[in-house]
Amino acid sequence: MRFPLPSRLWVLSFLTASTVQAADLTSQSSVPLGTASSVPAPVYIDQRQGNTELLMQVQQLQTEMQALRDQLEQQGQVIRQLQKDSRDRYIDVDRRLLSVSSDVNTLKKGRVAAPEANTTSAGGINNSAVSTPVSGSAKDAYQNAYALVRSKQFDQAITAYQAFIKNYPDSALLPNAYYWLGELYMVKNLTQEAERVFNSVVEQYPKSRKTPDARYKLGLVYARYGQQDKARKQMESVKSFHPDSTAAKLADQFLESTAK
Amino acid sequence: MRLSRWIKAAAILLLFSYQQAGADLTIEITQGNDRATPVAIVPFAWSGEGVLTEDIAQIVSDDLERSGLLKPLSRTEMLSLPSKKAEVFFRDWSLLKQEYLLIGQVSQKTPAGPLSIRYELYDVVRQERVLGEIISGTSKELRSRAHYISDQVFEHLTGLAGAFSTRIAYITARRDELKQTKYELKISDADGRREKTILESYEPVLSPSWSPDAQYLAYVSFETGRPGIYLQNVFTGKRRQLTAFKGLNGAPSWSPDGSKLAVVLSxxxxxxxxxxxxTTYKITRLTNHYGIDTEPDWSPDGKKMIFTSSRSGGPQIYELDLATGETQRLTFEGSYNARARYSPNGSEIYFVHQNEGIFHIAAQDLNGNRLRILTQTPLDESPSVSPNGSMLIYATQEGLRGYLGAVSVDGQVQYRLPSQLGDVREPAWSPFLNK
Amino acid sequence: MELKKYSKSLFFGATLAVLAGCGGNAATQEQTEGTTAANDNQQVAVAPTVTSDGATGSGTDSDSAVSGQQLGADTQAAMQDDMNQKMAAMPDVGTIYFDFDQSSIRADSREVLDLHVAYLRANPMAKVTLEGHADERGTREYNMALGLRRGNAVKSYFQVQGVSASQIEVTSYGEERPAVIGHNQSAWSKNRRVEINY
Structure with a gap:
C-alpha cells in the first residue's frame, strides 16, 4: 500500500504513538485505507500489535512443540527399552523353561532307573537358588529394589539392595541382591566395591543361579583394571565351571574380542 | 582503501615464533589406579661431553605414571642403577616387587654430533629382555624420543597404542594490566611441556579442532570484530580465513578423511x-530446525555425525545418519547434554552432562545407552579423547580460574594440568602424529 | 630490507592501534556495566511514565482508541508533544535479559523493546546491532548459538513491528563477554542478555 508522502508520515506518527484519534483519521479520507469501516485506523495499529501477538504466539508454540517433541522422544526411548526388556525377559524365561524341562526329563529317566527318586522334589535335585522359601516381605523388598534398577535410579537401587542385605540376611534372594549390587557398583564406577560383592557371590553361594554371572562379571572387573591376562583367565574359568551357562557364552565372546 | 585493508590484516598479533615459552602446564596426579603394573625405570646412562638437557628416564616415567595403568618405581628406592644387562640383578628388582625393568643409555661420539639412544625392557619374573631398540636423534629431539620410548613400552605392557607423542591444543585467556582479555591459542606436548603460542588476539578465540593428519588446526577467531573460521598449519604458522558469513561462524570439526569441515553458520x-x-568449497546444509543445532563431530567411519540440538527444548545429543538424513536422539538422562565427541572406535560418546545444576563430563555407550559420570568437579567442559581412546582431557574451573583435567575413560585415573597463568580452556587432543 | 623495516613499523603501529581500540572497548565495556547496574533503578523509574501514557506501547485495542477519542484537546496536544519527544530520543535502557537456556522474549522486556521500535521507526536511517550473550554455564558453542537466537528473537520482535531488516544486525558473543564476572546466580542473570547498540 502506498500513501502520499505527507499522509504517510502522518500514519507513521500514529503508528509509533499507537494512539488512535478517530476524528483526525476520518479527516484523512483520501488515504486508501482499504476499509470502509467507521473505525478505520486501528487496522494498522492492530496489524502491528497483531503481528507482535502472533510472534509471541509462535514463540510459545515453538516452545510447546519442543516440549512435546521431548516427551515423544522420551516415550519412544521408554518403548524401545521396554521392548528390549521384554525380549530379555522372554529369553530368560525360555532359558529357565528349557532347564526345567531337561530336569524333568532327567527325573523321568531317573524314575525308570530308580523309582524311589520320585519322592524327591524337583527343587532338591535342581540345586536351584529357591531352596528355601522366600518370605513375602523380603520378596517385595527385593522386587522394589529391582524396579529401581529397571527405572535406572541407580543410587536409590544401591541403597535398597544394601538395606535388603541387612534386613533379610537369610533370604534365598541374598546372592541375587549381592549380584545386583555388584552390577550397580559397576555402573557407578565403584569397581573395587563391585569386585568385593561379586567375589562374595562366588565364594559364599557357589550354587546360586547368579554365580556364573558373578564369575563372568569378575572377569570384566579385571578388564576394567587393565589386567587383560587375568581377565582372560577368569573368563576361561567361567567356561570350565559353568560350561552350559549364558555366562560361558558371554565369556567366549569376551575371549574372542580380546584375542590378539 | 588500501590502508584500511593493511590495518585489518595486521590488526591481530600473530605469532609464528616457535621458541619455547617455558612450561606453562605442570601435571598433578589426583587419582591413580592401585592395580597398576609396577615397572622400574632406571635413569639412562650418559656417555658424552657435558650434561644432557633432558632426563629421558624421568620423562618416560612421568608418561607411564600418567597413564594410570603402570606404576613406575621411585628412584630413591632403587638398589642399583644398571644401564646394561650385565649390571642387572633381577633378584633386587623382584625384591622391590617390580614386574618390569627399563634401562638404557644415551651416547654421543663427537660433541654436537647425533645422539644414540639405547633402551631395553626386561621381564623381571622371567628374567628376559622383551623389548629393545637403538634410536638416534639430536639433543633437541630428546623429549620426542623419550615419548617414543614411552609409546613402545606402554604398547608392549598394556596392548594399547601409546599416545605420549601426541599434542594438545588449548586456549588461554588472561586479563592483562590494561584489563583487556588476551586470548592465546597454544599447542603443547601431551604432557603439557614444550608449549608454543600460535595465535594471540584481544578478541575471543575458540573451538580449536585438529585435522586428522595433525597438521592443521581449525578454530574460530573474532579478530575482525566478527567470528570467522580459520585454518592454520601448526608447523609453518601459515593460515587463512575459511568463512566470514554474516552471524555465526563456529564449531569447526574435521571429517575423518580430512576432505570436509563441518561448521555452524547462521x-x-x-x-x-x-x-x-x-577442495571445491561447496557448502551443504545438514540440519534444518528452528532450534539450535551445533557442535558437530564426525563418527570415526565418517558416516554419521553427532551434534547438540535444542529441538526438544534443552540441549540433547542427536545422531545424524549422513547417508539417509535420519536423525536419532541419543541422550535422555538430564536436561542438559551437549558437545559430544565420539570415542576413536565409535562405540561410545563423551559429553557435558548437567546433573543437579552441576556440569560433569559423562560417557555413554551407543549400544546399552548407559550413562556414566566421569568427573566430580563442577563446570566441566569440552571433553576431548586421546587418539588411543584411553583418556579424556577437559576444561574445568576452580575458584575463578580454569584449568585442564584428564580422566581415564573408565573414570579410574585422574590428573590435572594446572596453568600457572590465567584461564585454560577448550583442550583438543591431537590425532596420532605419524599415521 | 627497507620494506621489511617498513612493514615492521606498520605492524607495530597496527599493534598500537589495536591496543588503543581495545582500550576503547574496555572502557565501553565498563560503561555498559555501569549502565546495566543503573538500569535496574531506571527501569523502575521508567515504567510508571510509560503506563501513565495510557495508550503508548502496550495500549492495544479499540478500548484505548475509544479513550483516545474521549480525551480533551489539551491533553491530546500534550500527548502528541510527548510522543514526538519519545520518537526523537534514543531509549535509555539498552539491555534486556533472558531466562536460563531460553531465547523467548520475556513479557517484562516488551516495554523497553517497544521504545526501541518507536525510535527505529522514527529514524529509518538509524542502524542497530543486537548483541546476544549467554551466561558461563554450559558449552561455549552452544552458548554462542544461544546468544544468536536471543538476538534473533529481538530482531523478529522489531521486524513484526515494522522496523526494516536492513536496520538490524545480529551478532553473538556467547559466554565470551560477561557483563558481570562471577560464578553465581546474580552474575549469571545479568549475563544472559541482548545488548541493543546504536
Missing amino acids: KDGNPEIYSINL
Missing part, C-alpha cells in the same frame, strides 16, 4: 550445521 537465519568441502 547465514540462513538460525544456527545450523553445514559441511564445507575443502
Whole structure:
C-alpha cells in the first residue's frame, strides 16, 4: 500500500504513538485505507500489535512443540527399552523353561532307573537358588529394589539392595541382591566395591543361579583394571565351571574380542 | 582503501615464533589406579661431553605414571642403577616387587654430533629382555624420543597404542594490566611441556579442532570484530580465513578423511550445521530446525555425525545418519547434554552432562545407552579423547580460574594440568602424529 | 630490507592501534556495566511514565482508541508533544535479559523493546546491532548459538513491528563477554542478555 508522502508520515506518527484519534483519521479520507469501516485506523495499529501477538504466539508454540517433541522422544526411548526388556525377559524365561524341562526329563529317566527318586522334589535335585522359601516381605523388598534398577535410579537401587542385605540376611534372594549390587557398583564406577560383592557371590553361594554371572562379571572387573591376562583367565574359568551357562557364552565372546 | 585493508590484516598479533615459552602446564596426579603394573625405570646412562638437557628416564616415567595403568618405581628406592644387562640383578628388582625393568643409555661420539639412544625392557619374573631398540636423534629431539620410548613400552605392557607423542591444543585467556582479555591459542606436548603460542588476539578465540593428519588446526577467531573460521598449519604458522558469513561462524570439526569441515553458520537465519568441502568449497546444509543445532563431530567411519540440538527444548545429543538424513536422539538422562565427541572406535560418546545444576563430563555407550559420570568437579567442559581412546582431557574451573583435567575413560585415573597463568580452556587432543 | 623495516613499523603501529581500540572497548565495556547496574533503578523509574501514557506501547485495542477519542484537546496536544519527544530520543535502557537456556522474549522486556521500535521507526536511517550473550554455564558453542537466537528473537520482535531488516544486525558473543564476572546466580542473570547498540 502506498500513501502520499505527507499522509504517510502522518500514519507513521500514529503508528509509533499507537494512539488512535478517530476524528483526525476520518479527516484523512483520501488515504486508501482499504476499509470502509467507521473505525478505520486501528487496522494498522492492530496489524502491528497483531503481528507482535502472533510472534509471541509462535514463540510459545515453538516452545510447546519442543516440549512435546521431548516427551515423544522420551516415550519412544521408554518403548524401545521396554521392548528390549521384554525380549530379555522372554529369553530368560525360555532359558529357565528349557532347564526345567531337561530336569524333568532327567527325573523321568531317573524314575525308570530308580523309582524311589520320585519322592524327591524337583527343587532338591535342581540345586536351584529357591531352596528355601522366600518370605513375602523380603520378596517385595527385593522386587522394589529391582524396579529401581529397571527405572535406572541407580543410587536409590544401591541403597535398597544394601538395606535388603541387612534386613533379610537369610533370604534365598541374598546372592541375587549381592549380584545386583555388584552390577550397580559397576555402573557407578565403584569397581573395587563391585569386585568385593561379586567375589562374595562366588565364594559364599557357589550354587546360586547368579554365580556364573558373578564369575563372568569378575572377569570384566579385571578388564576394567587393565589386567587383560587375568581377565582372560577368569573368563576361561567361567567356561570350565559353568560350561552350559549364558555366562560361558558371554565369556567366549569376551575371549574372542580380546584375542590378539 | 588500501590502508584500511593493511590495518585489518595486521590488526591481530600473530605469532609464528616457535621458541619455547617455558612450561606453562605442570601435571598433578589426583587419582591413580592401585592395580597398576609396577615397572622400574632406571635413569639412562650418559656417555658424552657435558650434561644432557633432558632426563629421558624421568620423562618416560612421568608418561607411564600418567597413564594410570603402570606404576613406575621411585628412584630413591632403587638398589642399583644398571644401564646394561650385565649390571642387572633381577633378584633386587623382584625384591622391590617390580614386574618390569627399563634401562638404557644415551651416547654421543663427537660433541654436537647425533645422539644414540639405547633402551631395553626386561621381564623381571622371567628374567628376559622383551623389548629393545637403538634410536638416534639430536639433543633437541630428546623429549620426542623419550615419548617414543614411552609409546613402545606402554604398547608392549598394556596392548594399547601409546599416545605420549601426541599434542594438545588449548586456549588461554588472561586479563592483562590494561584489563583487556588476551586470548592465546597454544599447542603443547601431551604432557603439557614444550608449549608454543600460535595465535594471540584481544578478541575471543575458540573451538580449536585438529585435522586428522595433525597438521592443521581449525578454530574460530573474532579478530575482525566478527567470528570467522580459520585454518592454520601448526608447523609453518601459515593460515587463512575459511568463512566470514554474516552471524555465526563456529564449531569447526574435521571429517575423518580430512576432505570436509563441518561448521555452524547462521547465514540462513538460525544456527545450523553445514559441511564445507575443502577442495571445491561447496557448502551443504545438514540440519534444518528452528532450534539450535551445533557442535558437530564426525563418527570415526565418517558416516554419521553427532551434534547438540535444542529441538526438544534443552540441549540433547542427536545422531545424524549422513547417508539417509535420519536423525536419532541419543541422550535422555538430564536436561542438559551437549558437545559430544565420539570415542576413536565409535562405540561410545563423551559429553557435558548437567546433573543437579552441576556440569560433569559423562560417557555413554551407543549400544546399552548407559550413562556414566566421569568427573566430580563442577563446570566441566569440552571433553576431548586421546587418539588411543584411553583418556579424556577437559576444561574445568576452580575458584575463578580454569584449568585442564584428564580422566581415564573408565573414570579410574585422574590428573590435572594446572596453568600457572590465567584461564585454560577448550583442550583438543591431537590425532596420532605419524599415521 | 627497507620494506621489511617498513612493514615492521606498520605492524607495530597496527599493534598500537589495536591496543588503543581495545582500550576503547574496555572502557565501553565498563560503561555498559555501569549502565546495566543503573538500569535496574531506571527501569523502575521508567515504567510508571510509560503506563501513565495510557495508550503508548502496550495500549492495544479499540478500548484505548475509544479513550483516545474521549480525551480533551489539551491533553491530546500534550500527548502528541510527548510522543514526538519519545520518537526523537534514543531509549535509555539498552539491555534486556533472558531466562536460563531460553531465547523467548520475556513479557517484562516488551516495554523497553517497544521504545526501541518507536525510535527505529522514527529514524529509518538509524542502524542497530543486537548483541546476544549467554551466561558461563554450559558449552561455549552452544552458548554462542544461544546468544544468536536471543538476538534473533529481538530482531523478529522489531521486524513484526515494522522496523526494516536492513536496520538490524545480529551478532553473538556467547559466554565470551560477561557483563558481570562471577560464578553465581546474580552474575549469571545479568549475563544472559541482548545488548541493543546504536
